[in-house]
Amino acid sequence: MLEKPAEDSEQSLIRRICNGESSLFTQLVKPYERRVYVTALALLRNEADAQDVAQEAILKAFANLRQFRGESRFSTWLIQITVNEARMRQRKQHADLFEPITEAPDEEGAYTPRDFADWRELPSEALERSEVRTLLVKALASLGQKYREVFILRDVEQMSIEEAAEVLNVSTASVKTRLLRARLMLRDLLAPALADGWFSRPPFGKGSKPW
């Protein structure tokens, strides 16, 4: 199949989809499918629910594409739908009984780091190790929802502070405050485990052989 010409900007894609070329929607969404899924996963902390909600969000975006006014980026709008769908799912599951979603005010006062382990080493192959990935995912899942949301949008999906604020419908100041706390909390959670040359430790004790 031929590559679509580069001038196929999102705006013209969206226009063409609204004019009936619905198959182009796949092309429009494909670059953001990972973001959609990761957002759903970060909120729901469950792969099956995340896949379900991510698919629903994409279908909803298709059904409502005519309502997209182009005032924000398409990706922002799409992630906004995803966040809303995920929150709806949480309410259905009564998760909000256990974890208030937006009502709790941001904690006042500075966050004080608890651990000062010297964590300088960061070999790029660290993430090749599944136990490292598991550790990171668990640490993120342990954060409160409003910190998790901000952190995932900014630091995992690389959205700007302003976009994250738009998606979550909070002020940029709130995003910055929550982001700081999320990063410091994660550092506290991870530094003791990952510091001190942990990465350079061989998978089997020194001198031991797997056979």
Added chain:
Amino acid sequence: MVVNCEQVWQEISNYLESEVSPELRAAMEAHIRECRHCTAVLDGTRNVVHLYADDRLLELPAGFSAAWQRKLSESVPGPRGTAFGWLIAVAALALVSGSFALARFDSPARPALRSHHAEPGTGVPPQMMVEIAADGKTFHVPGCKYLHQHEGAGEVRLVAASEAIREGYVPCVRCLRQYLNR
């Protein structure tokens, strides 16, 4: 400008975002150089940002792409489906109108089948000689006792099966059974 540990921690995220004034940046860096705790916090926070930015951390489940694309095409007929649908419709139209055209061409010479319940005799060898009665509906192997020979059955002719078929006769289900598709 001089900052203490609490101030460094408060601004460390903005520092990584390069969202602090040059004065504050200089003051923070001066403090961090002298403070082991703040060095550890800065290094660790930077590591956190780098690690979570890596695509390998949270991978798309296999089949996710295919799943939403399938659901999407189920929710609306995509253009491929539409094109296929149109192809079928056009082909059907061509068939139908084609057969009408054929029927029109043939109509002077070929009346409709004499019996609507019978199978057309397409399986019968066209050169085979068969008997027909002028007022009957079926053609027969010569000598078949089911040929209409009663009063008013009309003239009996011996013709090629192709001629009998052209005149709208259908094969006798008894004497010509072996040629029928039943």
